[in-house]
Amino acid sequence: MQTDASREDALAAWFTAVWRRDQDSLQRLASEAQVPADLFDWAGRQLCRPFFHRLGELLGAATSGPHGAREPRATCPACGGPPQMARLEREEGRRYLWCGLCDVQWAFKRVACPFCGNSRHDQLGYLAVEGNERDRIDVCEVCRGYLRTVVERGMQEGVQIDFLVEDVGTLHLCMVAEGRGYRPGAAGGDSEGAQARGSAQADPPH
Amino acid sequence: MKKLSRRGFLAVSGTTAAGGLLTHLGLDLSPSVAHAEALKTRYARESTTICPYCGVGCGLIVSTMNRNVINVEGDPDHPINQGALCCKGQSLYQVATSDRRLTKVLYRAPRSTEWEEVSWEWALGQIADRAKATRDATFTEKDAQGRTVNRTHGIASLGGAALDNEECYLYSKLMRALGLVYIEHQARI
Numbered sequence: 174m175q176t177d178a179s180r181e182d183a184l185a186a187w188f189t190a191v192w193r194r195d196q197d198s199l200q201r202l203a204s205e206a207q208v209p210a211d212l213f214d215w216a217g218r219q220l221c222r223p224f225f226h227r228l229g230e231l232l233g234a235a236t237s238g239p240h241g242a243r244e245p246r247a248t249c250p251a252c253g254g255p256p257q258m259a260r261l262e263r264e265e266g267r268r269y270l271w272c273g274l275c276d277v278q279w280a281f282k283r284v285a286c287p288f289c290g291n292s293r294h295d296q297l298g299y300l301a302v303e304g305n306e307r308d309r310i311d312v313c314e315v316c317r318g319y320l321r322t323v324v325e326r327g328m329q330e331g332v333q334i335d336f337l338v339e340d341v342g343t344l345h346l347c348m349v350a351e352g353r354g355y356r357p358g359a360a361g362g363d364s365e366g367a368q369a370r371g372s373a374q375a376d377p378p379h
Numbered sequence: 380m381k382k383l384s385r386r387g388f389l390a391v392s393g394t395t396a397a398g399g400l401l402t403h404l405g406l407d408l409s410p411s412v413a414h415a416e417a418l419k420t421r422y423a424r425e426s427t428t429i430c431p432y433c434g435v436g437c438g439l440i441v442s443t444m445n446r447n448v449i450n451v452e453g454d455p456d457h458p459i460n461q462g463a464l465c466c467k468g469q470s471l472y473q474v475a476t477s478d479r480r481l482t483k484v485l486y487r488a489p490r491s492t493e494w495e496e497v498s499w500e501w502a503l504g505q506i507a508d509r510a511k512a513t514r515d516a517t518f519t520e521k522d523a524q525g526r527t528v529n530r531t532h533g534i535a536s537l538g539g540a541a542l543d544n545e546e547c548y549l550y551s552k553l554m555r556a557l558g559l560v561y562i563e564h565q566a567r568i
Contacts, residue, residue: 262455264462265453265455265461265462265463266440266452266453266455266462267455267456267462268455282456283425283440283454283455283456284425284426284427284440284454284456294424294425294426294427295424297424297425298422298423298424298425299422299423299424299425300420300421300422300423301420301421301422301423301444302418302419302420303418303419303420303421304419309423310420344408344411345411345412345414345415345418346415348411348412348415348416349415349418349420352415352416353420
């Protein structure tokens with residue numbers, strides 16, 4: 174039978190692996206716990222979320238606002254993770270990225286991939302959904318990452334989007350993107366991303 | 380319809396934790412799958428450039444689809460305009476798309492009330508002939524004190540902001556070769 178201390182250690186190892194997106198550790202911990210790795214990762218993220226939400230709230234003042242981030246950064250200012258969605262704000266079209274773990278938003282450059290940093294125009298694009306001006310899928314041909322983006326220009330004034338709702342509501346866009354060979358939160362220096370960068374060069378744009 | 384296994388869905392949703400929750404609660408995702416399969420998407424690009432009009436040099440983001448311009452907007456990340464554009468800049472989209480844009484040279488003869496279509500060759504020849512005639516008629520070799528000046532006060536030149544650095548260099552060189560003294564540029568106003 175496990176002691177309280179060893180349970181705490183196991184929990185800490187789990188959370189750390191989830192937070193760092195450490196696939197090797199996740200695989201190992203999942204096989205030790207005899208749980209499928211994807212389910213293990215998913216459950217870990219759910220368990221972490223309340224804590225990261227609180228962290229995001231505490232850091233909110235430092236990260237929100239149009240000029241909260243002086244230097245555009247690709248990763249969540251609270252947890253350091255990749256963005257899960259983005260929005261283009263109504264007035265100036267400034268892009269804000271959103272972290273699904275911490276529920277934090279921060280400003281980032283428009284014409285650059287937040288996952289691999291690629292800023293070449295001819296290697297970036299977006300999938301426009303016919304008959305829908307509001308949602309689009311920003312894609313990078315270098316790392317093959319995609320990011321669901323809500324275009325607020327043209328939306329009814331005063332309407333605030335709720336990313337937690339958008340995340341579920343635009344699930345079909347994930348399927349569209351992944352059906353075309355793009356991956357969520359791709360690249361970023363991990364081995365998977367490096368492979369994608371190597372192979373993406375030959376991929377013709379659509 | 381394509382069936383999506385739980386494992387497949389977890390891979391699909393990736394970091395979409397809330398979406399994952401739905402499947403684990405036993406909700407049917409097939410409507411989402413059907414929706415995704417029915418959606419038609421088109422590939423668009425965004426490129427940054429500079430407004431061609433005045434000397435301020437505002438940044439733009441131009442969206443294109445199959446090499447056609449579909450949108451022009453101010454670049455929010457550009458330090459000069461931070462996403463804003465004047466009304467002339469906001470209408471830039473029309474430069475690429477308006478069917479009222481002139482595509483042929485139109486000429487109105489002196490005292491005529493009608494515009495007529497002419498060839499580029501003819502128009503450029505006329506510009507050269509008339510510039511030469513005016514220049515020759517107003518050319519001053521020596522001023523009142525007998526000093527060599529080789530100039531004309533009969534023509535002035537005003538460069539537009541759409542000219543780039545190299546074009547301005549060549550343009551001012553040509554004007555000086557003609558003997559012009561009044562050489563100006565829009566960016567200096």
